[in-house]
Amino acid sequence: MKKLQVLGTGCPKCKQLAQMTETAAQELGIEYELIKVTDINDILSFGVMMTPALVVDGVLKVAGKxxxxxxxxKLLA
Amino acid sequence: MFGWWQYIVDLLVYDLAGMERGTPVAAAIDFFLFDTVKILLLLIVIIFAITFIRTFFPPERTRRILAAKKEGLWGAHVAAALLGIVTPFCSCSAVPLFIGFVEAGIPLGVTFSYLIAAPMVNEVALGMLYGMFGFKVALIYLVSGEVIAIVSGIIIGRLGLEKWVEECVYTIKVGAQEVTVPTFRERISESYQFTLQVLGKIWLYVLIGIGIGALMHGWIPAGALAQYAGRDNPFAVLVAVVAGVPLYANAAGVIPLVAELSRAGVAMGTALAFMMAVTALSIPEMILLRRVLKPKLLAIFVAIVSLGIIMTGYLFNTLL
Structure with missing residues (x-):
């Protein structure tokens, strides 16, 4: 089970990334759990200053795009 | 540069479609076709170029560069304002960036220079101004945005307003992030994707903006508004900025309108001040910033930036 976290305070881009991550995971057919991280302290604890960002199993993969x-x-596989 | 395209558009409108020269409908259609293609082409080039430069300055790197600069020196403010140009600024990133910068020990004034430059000088506005008014106006926009950011940052820094930053900002710990250096191919591919995304988001606004401009072009004679908002009206800039601050629109939609206002006789400085007020200060951004700034500091920030824009407007009305 992959733990996917989408970091963002709720801007349109963050929602877009969450949705696309969901699509990607479903197309890959992997088991996953998607969590939206909206708290600013939690976002910053990953070192992310530019949202949205994607974290896979605790590892930051994408930030600011x-x-x-x-x-x-590819990032989920 | 776009003479060839004007030639094709004229052929299409007047010869192929057989519309009569000089009628408002023909003028509006000719203008719409010409401007849409010209502006979209310029936007593609400029957004791509800025995005490519941007791949060299992720926020973690900007933060490191600025944190290494000495406080109180102009250099730090200039660097912050320059780095602000290449930032993909979306107002939702204002708060995490602010906290990240303050946490790294970057002085408040320098942080503000960056936060003011980022939304004020943006690549879409730059591309459109260049496309519609030429090099000189685009340069003036760029330089004045930078000067406002630098001077406002220095003033905020000198005022010693750290006490008006919300306490929570100082207690948050920012995690370390590994920075991987992208390859040339990755930079190109990222710039390409971003350019497509931005265009996908703004093309409709550009068309609507040019469309309204085209209507005005066809039916409102040049100079019709000069008596109300020309350079002789001393209050025009003030009114333009006060009206522009609460409006929140993409630069892409405002600039074609600004172009037509200026053709209708609104002084260029007034039109530019309106645009800067619309793009640089917005109510959604203020609501977000309120989470890290106490009301007094937020008010000072808005006041200083507004004043800067008003002064720029008057300066251009005198110069241009």
């Missing part, structure tokens, strides 16, 4: 689904898939 929304990559295409194909690229997110």
């Amino acid at each position: 929304v990559p295409p689904v194909a690229e997110i898939k």
Whole structure:
């Protein structure tokens, strides 16, 4: 089970990243749990200053941009 | 630079479609076709270029660069204002950036220089100003945005307002982030993706803005507004800024409008001040910043930036 965390305070881009991550995970057919991290303290604890960001199993993969689904898939695999 | 395109548009509108020269409808359609393509092309080039430069300055690196600068020196403010240009600023990142900077020991004034420059000088506005008014106006916009950011930051720094930052800012710990250096290919691919995303988001506003501009172009004669908002009206800039601050719009939608206002006789400084007020100060951003700034500091921030924009407006009305 992969733990996917999408960091963002709720801006449109953050929602977009969450949705695309969900799509990527489903297309890969992996078991996952998606958590939206909206608290600013928690976001900063990952060292992220530019939202949105994606954390996979505790490791920061993307910050400050929304990559295409194909690229997110590579990060999840 | 776009003479070839004007030639094609004229052929299409007047010869192929057989519209009569000089009628408002023909003028509006000709203007719309010409401007839409010209501006979209310029936007692609400029957004791509700035995004490419940006891949060299992720926020972690900006933070390190600024934290290493000495307090009270102009250099730190200038660096902050320059780095602000290449930041993909979305108002939702204002708060985490602010906390990250303060936590790294970057002085409050320098942090503000960055926070003011980031939304004020943006690549979309730069591209559109260049496309519609030429190099000189784009340069003036760039330089004045930077000067406002630098001077405002220095003033806020001198005032010693650290006590008006919310206490929570000083207790948050920012985690370490590993920075990986992207390859040339990755930079290009990232710039390409970002350019597409930005265009996807703004193209409709650009079209609507140019559309309104085209209507005005066809039906409102040049100089019609000069008597109300021309350079002789001393209050025009003030009114433009006060009206612009609560408005929140993408630079992409405002600039075609600004272009037409200026053609209709609104002084250039007044039109530019309106645009800067709309893009640099917005109520959603203030609500977000209220979480880290006490009301007094927030009010001082808004006042100093507004004043800077008003002064810039008057300066251009005198110069241009």
